[in-house]
Amino acid sequence: MTLLKTEGLGIQFGGLKAVDEFNFEIDKNQLFGLIGPNGAGKTTVFNLLTGVYKPTSGQIIFDGKSLLKMSPTQITQYGIARTFQNIRLFKDMSVIDNVKVGLHHSQNYSMFASIIHTPNYYKGEEAIEEMALSLLRVFDLDQFAYVKASNLPYGKQRKLEIARALATSPKLLLLDEPAAGMNPTETAELMETIKIVREKFSIAILLIEHDMKLVMGICEKIAVLNFGTVLAFGSPEEIQNNPDVVAAYLGNEE
Amino acid sequence: MKKKEIRQFILSFVLALVIYGAIMFAMNSGIINSYWSGILVVACINVVLATSLNLASGYLGQLTLGHAGFMSVGAYISALSSIYLGTPFIISLLIGAVCAAVVGLIIGIPTLRLKGDYLCIITLAFNEIIRVIMLNIGITNGAKGLMGIPMETNFTVVFISAVITIYVIACIVKSRHGRAIISIREDETASELAGIPTSYYKILAFTISAFFAGIAGGLYAHYITILIPKVFDYNKSVEILVMVVLGGLGNLKGSIIAAIVMTILPEYLRAFSDYRMLLYAVVLIAAMILKEKNLVPHLKAKFLKKKDDVEEATE
Numbered sequence: 001m002t003l004l005k006t007e008g009l010g011i012q013f014g015g016l017k018a019v020d021e022f023n024f025e026i027d028k029n030q031l032f033g034l035i036g037p038n039g040a041g042k043t044t045v046f047n048l049l050t051g052v053y054k055p056t057s058g059q060i061i062f063d064g065k066s067l068l069k070m071s072p073t074q075i076t077q078y079g080i081a082r083t084f085q086n087i088r089l090f091k092d093m094s095v096i097d098n099v100k101v102g103l104h105h106s107q108n109y110s111m112f113a114s115i116i117h118t119p120n121y122y123k124g125e126e127a128i129e130e131m132a133l134s135l136l137r138v139f140d141l142d143q144f145a146y147v148k149a150s151n152l153p154y155g156k157q158r159k160l161e162i163a164r165a166l167a168t169s170p171k172l173l174l175l176d177e178p179a180a181g182m183n184p185t186e187t188a189e190l191m192e193t194i195k196i197v198r199e200k201f202s203i204a205i206l207l208i209e210h211d212m213k214l215v216m217g218i219c220e221k222i223a224v225l226n227f228g229t230v231l232a233f234g235s236p237e238e239i240q241n242n243p244d245v246v247a248a249y250l251g252n253e254e
Numbered sequence: 255m256k257k258k259e260i261r262q263f264i265l266s267f268v269l270a271l272v273i274y275g276a277i278m279f280a281m282n283s284g285i286i287n288s289y290w291s292g293i294l295v296v297a298c299i300n301v302v303l304a305t306s307l308n309l310a311s312g313y314l315g316q317l318t319l320g321h322a323g324f325m326s327v328g329a330y331i332s333a334l335s336s337i338y339l340g341t342p343f344i345i346s347l348l349i350g351a352v353c354a355a356v357v358g359l360i361i362g363i364p365t366l367r368l369k370g371d372y373l374c375i376i377t378l379a380f381n382e383i384i385r386v387i388m389l390n391i392g393i394t395n396g397a398k399g400l401m402g403i404p405m406e407t408n409f410t411v412v413f414i415s416a417v418i419t420i421y422v423i424a425c426i427v428k429s430r431h432g433r434a435i436i437s438i439r440e441d442e443t444a445s446e447l448a449g450i451p452t453s454y455y456k457i458l459a460f461t462i463s464a465f466f467a468g469i470a471g472g473l474y475a476h477y478i479t480i481l482i483p484k485v486f487d488y489n490k491s492v493e494i495l496v497m498v499v500l501g502g503l504g505n506l507k508g509s510i511i512a513a514i515v516m517t518i519l520p521e522y523l524r525a526f527s528d529y530r531m532l533l534y535a536v537v538l539i540a541a542m543i544l545k546e547k548n549l550v551p552h553l554k555a556k557f558l559k560k561k562d563d564v565e566e567a568t569e
Contacts, residue, residue, distance in 0.1 A: 050447055052443070052447075071446075072446045072447055073446050073447075073449055073450065073451050073452065076446075076447055076448065076449035077449050081447070081448075081449075082447055084444065088441050088443065088444040089440075089441075089444070090436070090437045090440035090441060090444065090445070091440060091441075092436075092440055092504075093433070093436060093437065093440060097433055097436075100430070100433050101433050101434065101437040101445065101448050101450065102448045102449065103430075104430050104433070104434055104448070104449060104450055105449055107430060109429075109430070111426060111429065111431045111458075114425050114426060114428070114429030114430075114431060114432075115421075115422050115425045115426065117259075117263075117425070121429070122256045122259075124430070125429070125430075126256070128430065164448060165448075167448075168448060168449045
């Protein structure tokens with residue numbers, strides 16, 4: 001069943017068509033890879049899907065609804081969460097508070113309730129604490145719960161960012177180069193984490209990645225982006241044997 | 255968690271009572287003379303101002319230079335309400351504060367799209383506009399000063415106001431709403447994409463901050479009993495900001511201590527009163543050079559060679 005569908009999606013910055021005629025579909029609970037050479041427009045696609053950029057043409061349908069008129073906040077609340085290529089944690093907040101920000105909408109006690117400490121406030125805070133800790137446990141971060149986020153090692157910061165994104169209880173998780181800057185051991189660990197996340201939370205994942213081993217290893221479907229358009233679309237085997245893709249990455253033989 | 259919080263609450267409450275009792279005893283027995291008790295009243299008003307500005311500048315991360323503007327709205331409205339409508343003191347205070355909050359809301363909606371220097375300049379301009387309005391409309395009696403305000407503020411009232419302000423802001427900061435506000439300071443884009451309605455929280459924090467500035471203004475008006483627009487110029491805004499920066503952006507305890515110190519210290523430095531603004535500039539620059547969010551933990555870490563948090567957690 002289709003979860004996300006884009007039709008002729010495009011954005012133009014001045015005369016430059018950063019993304020043009022971008023068509024693709026993601027099914028529920030699918031692991032989807034988006035690859036392509038540097039500057040192909042992969043992150044721009046993420047920014048279009050999350051509402052950071054407004055597309056100049058085309059349509060985005062997510063879970064039966066158009067996302068074009070929604071703000072980034074509304075899109076997140078509707079079920080798309082993301083991580084960033086360069087980690088963007090709330091650095092001065094504790095690890096658990098980072099996740100708690102993502103859980104903001106899981107409780108609805110008012111500001112007034114937090115001032116006079118109604119039972120609703122205590123219930124809400126306890127529920128948030130519980131949920132945040134169980135999320136951190138999935139990523140093995142619970143022992144660092146009260147450490148400042150910026151003091152975490154790099155690989156754990158990446159994990160925390162995924163945990164924060166998951167806290168918004170998304171239906172689709174966008175990961176922007178999750179393995180960037182990781183060593184092979186950390187990458188292998190990350191592959192496992194991504195698989196666990198998909199099974200445990202039963203969500204669809206769309207990931208941008210340059211690490212071909214990771215992409216080919218876990219993605220069920222892959223789209224190759226070049227100069228803002230989709231060059232190829234298919235299973236990992238199909239992509240590996242596609243002459244256009246090989247040409248885009250390595251150049252033509254002549 | 256609930257038990258811990260209640261214990262903490264009772265502890266803070268008892269502490270506040272003890273401080274209040276000690277000061278009241280000292281005042282009644284003459285250890286603190288009337289001159290110094292006057293300074294203590296001003297110190298408490300400054301605590302209200304500094305903690306409320308800390309919500310906007312420290313926690314929300316929007317550097318504003320218009321806090322004296324909100325204070326003057328609260329001061330004039332509450333004073334006028336007391337004089338012409340004859341409202342009881344508490345009601346006047348609340349009317350002034352609500353008006354300051356409304357002005358904060360009106361200023362906040364268009365300006366909070368701006369960041370950093372731009373927001374600073376706009377709020378500074380707002381501060382001056384309010385001052386010029388107060389100087390030129392008839393009802394405030396302009397530069398001659400608004401007189402005949404009933405003397406209602408005493409130490410008990412300002413102390414209770416300061417405690418309530420600190421309590422409310424501390425509660426907000428600890429709740430989910432506070433985390434949303436702090437996340438905006440840390441990274442606005444990331445906060446938006448974590449599902450936080452950032453515009454709503456920016457305006458809300460700004461408005462609450464203006465509300466308490468209005469309360470401080472009302473307390474001031476009913477203590478000094480004469481209002482002159484010149485008091486609320488940008489020097490006052492800078493003074494409040496210096497308290498917040500000195501105490502640490504996003505540090506409530508620091509704001510309280512800095513507000514008290516910055517009120518009492520000038521009394522000892524009367525001889526240098528002409529150079530007060532010079533001193534503020536030096537303090538601000540020093541704070542920026544030290545670059546830490548909090549001066550105290552910074553120094554602590556330096557002198558005690560505190561271990562890194564992560565090391566502690568992994569051990």
